[in-house]
Amino acid sequence: MALSLCNLVSRNSLAPLPIGRLLLSTRGLQTFSLPDLPYDYGALEPTISGEIMMLHHQKHHQTYVTNYNKALEQLDDAMNRGDPSTVVKLQSALKFNGGGHINHSIFWKNLAPVNEGGGEPPRGSLGWAIDTDFGSLESLKQKMNAEGAALQGSGWVWLGVDKELKRLVVETTANQDPLVTKGPSLVPLIGLDVWEHAYYLQYKNVKPDYLNNIWKVINWKYASNVYEKESA
Amino acid sequence: MALRTLLSCRTLAAAVKPELGFSVGLRSLVTFSLPDLPYDYGALEPAISGEIMQLHHQKHHQAYITNYNKALEQLELAMSKGDAPSVVKLQSAIKFNGGGHVNHSIFWKNLAPVREGGGEPPKGSLGWAIDTHFGSLEALAQKMSTEGAALQGSGWVWLGVDKELKKLVVETTVNQDPLVTKGPSLVPLVGIDVWEHAYYLQYKNVRPDYLKNIWKVINWKYASEVFEKECP
Numbered sequence: 001m002a003l004s005l006c007n008l009v010s011r012n013s014l015a016p017l018p019i020g021r022l023l024l025s026t027r028g029l030q031t032f033s034l035p036d037l038p039y040d041y042g043a044l045e046p047t048i049s050g051e052i053m054m055l056h057h058q059k060h061h062q063t064y065v066t067n068y069n070k071a072l073e074q075l076d077d078a079m080n081r082g083d084p085s086t087v088v089k090l091q092s093a094l095k096f097n098g099g100g101h102i103n104h105s106i107f108w109k110n111l112a113p114v115n116e117g118g119g120e121p122p123r124g125s126l127g128w129a130i131d132t133d134f135g136s137l138e139s140l141k142q143k144m145n146a147e148g149a150a151l152q153g154s155g156w157v158w159l160g161v162d163k164e165l166k167r168l169v170v171e172t173t174a175n176q177d178p179l180v181t182k183g184p185s186l187v188p189l190i191g192l193d194v195w196e197h198a199y200y201l202q203y204k205n206v207k208p209d210y211l212n213n214i215w216k217v218i219n220w221k222y223a224s225n226v227y228e229k230e231s232a
Numbered sequence: 233m234a235l236r237t238l239l240s241c242r243t244l245a246a247a248v249k250p251e252l253g254f255s256v257g258l259r260s261l262v263t264f265s266l267p268d269l270p271y272d273y274g275a276l277e278p279a280i281s282g283e284i285m286q287l288h289h290q291k292h293h294q295a296y297i298t299n300y301n302k303a304l305e306q307l308e309l310a311m312s313k314g315d316a317p318s319v320v321k322l323q324s325a326i327k328f329n330g331g332g333h334v335n336h337s338i339f340w341k342n343l344a345p346v347r348e349g350g351g352e353p354p355k356g357s358l359g360w361a362i363d364t365h366f367g368s369l370e371a372l373a374q375k376m377s378t379e380g381a382a383l384q385g386s387g388w389v390w391l392g393v394d395k396e397l398k399k400l401v402v403e404t405t406v407n408q409d410p411l412v413t414k415g416p417s418l419v420p421l422v423g424i425d426v427w428e429h430a431y432y433l434q435y436k437n438v439r440p441d442y443l444k445n446i447w448k449v450i451n452w453k454y455a456s457e458v459f460e461k462e463c464p
Contacts, residue, residue: 153387
C-alpha cells in the first residue's frame with residue numbers, strides 16, 4: 001500500500017493535468033508551477049530593470065516554487081508514514097518556500113507597465129478608503145516607504161484589508177512570511193518586496209530610492225478588485 | 233543644556249585620538265567610526281569584487297555605525313531622563329545597528345588577499361581543533377557553506393569557539409545578531425555574511441557559488457590568533 005502511494009506521488013511528472021497552474025496527481029497532492037508575468041521583463045523600466053525582473057521571476061520565484069513542491073512531497077510522505085517529527089521539521093521549509101510562492105505571485109500582479117495603468121491612482125471604494133484611513137494616497141505611500149526602509153533584514157511591506165474590521169492596514173512581515181501571519185483576517189492588496197534581491201542590482205544600498213520609485217508601476221486596478229471583493 | 237554641549241565634545245576628542253576608532257565625550261558616551269580595511273577594495277578579487285567591497289564597507293557598514301551612534305545618543309538621553317519605555321524601544325535599533333557594526337568589523341579581519349595569506353589553511357592549534365571536531369577543513373567549509381546556503385533571509389554563518397566548553401561550533405544568526413546571542417560563551421572566529429548585499433552584484437541569486445569561493449580569501453591567521461587567546 002505504501003509503495004503505491006509513493007508511485008502515485010511521482011505521477012506528478014508523468015501526466016500533469018494542466019488545470020490552471022496546478023498539477024493534480026491521483027492522490028490529490030497539488031504541486032505548483034511558476035506563473036507567467038503578464039508583461040515583458042523590461043516593461044517596468046526605468047523603475048525596475050529588466051535584469052532584476054528576469055532574475056526575480058526566473059530564479060528567485062522559481063526556486064521558491066521548486067522547493068515548495070519538494071517540501072510538499074516530503075510532507076505528504078511523512079504524513080502517510082505517521083512521522084510527526086518530520087512533519088513538524090518540514091514546517092520551516094513549507095512556510096518559507098510556500099510563503100515565497102504566495103508573496104511573489106501577488107507581487108507580479110501588484111505591478112503593471114505605465115502604459116497599462118501602472119501608477120494610476122486608485123479610484124472607487126479603495127481610493128476613498130485610503131483617504132479615509134490614511135488621509136491621502138501620498139501619506140499612505142510615505143507610511144509604507146518609511147516602514148519598508150526601516151525593516152531590518154529581509155521582508156515585505158503590505159497594504160492589506162482586515163476583512164472582519166473592514167479597515168485598511170499597513171503591515172510588515174519578515175522573510176517570506178505571508179501577510180496572514182500578522183492576522184488571520186488580513187487580506188493582501190499590495191506587497192512591496194524589500195529583500196535586497198528586489199532592488200540591489202539597480203539601486204544598490206539605497207532602498208529608499210527603490211521604494212520612492214516603485215509607486216510609478218503599482219497596479220492599483222488589481223488592488224481595487226481585491227478590495228471590492230472583500231468589502232462586498 | 234550642558235549635557236548636549238558635552239556630547240558634541242566627541243568631535244574634539246576624535247581629533248586627539250582618531251586611531252582608536254571611537255571618541256569619548258566628557259559624559260563618557262563612547263561612539264564609533266568606520267574602521268579602515270587592511271587591504272584595497274579590489275584586493276580580494278576575483279573571489280569578491282571591488283565594487284561589492286566598496287559598497288559593503290562605505291555604505292552598509294558606515295550606515296550601521298551612523299545609526300548605532302544615533303541610537304546610543306538617544307539611549308543615553310532616555311537613561312538620563314529615566315524614560316524606561318524609550319530605553320526598551322531603542323533595543324531593536326541598538327541590536328541591529330550595534331550588531332551590524334560588531335559583525336562587519338570582524339568580517340573585514342576574516343578576509344585577506346591571497347598574497348597576504350588569504351585562503352591558507354590554519355596551522356597550529358586551530359587547525360588541529362578543526363580536524364578533531366569536523367574531520368577536516370573541507371568538512372568544516374562544507375558544513376558552513378551548507379548552513380549559509382540554507383539560511384532563510386538575511387544573516388551570518390559562524391565558526392566560533394565556546395570558551396567554557398573549549399569546543400568549536402558552527403552557528404547561524406539572523407539579520408545582524410552577533411554570535412553571542414546564540415550563547416554567552418561563544419566567541420566568533422570566522423563570520424560569513426550571507427545578506428544578499430554581500431554577494432548579489434557578482435553572484436546574483438547563486439549564493440552557493442559565493443560561499444564556495446569565499447574560502448579562497450579567508451584569513452585563518454586572524455582566526456587562529458583569536459582561538460589561541462581563548463584556548464591557550
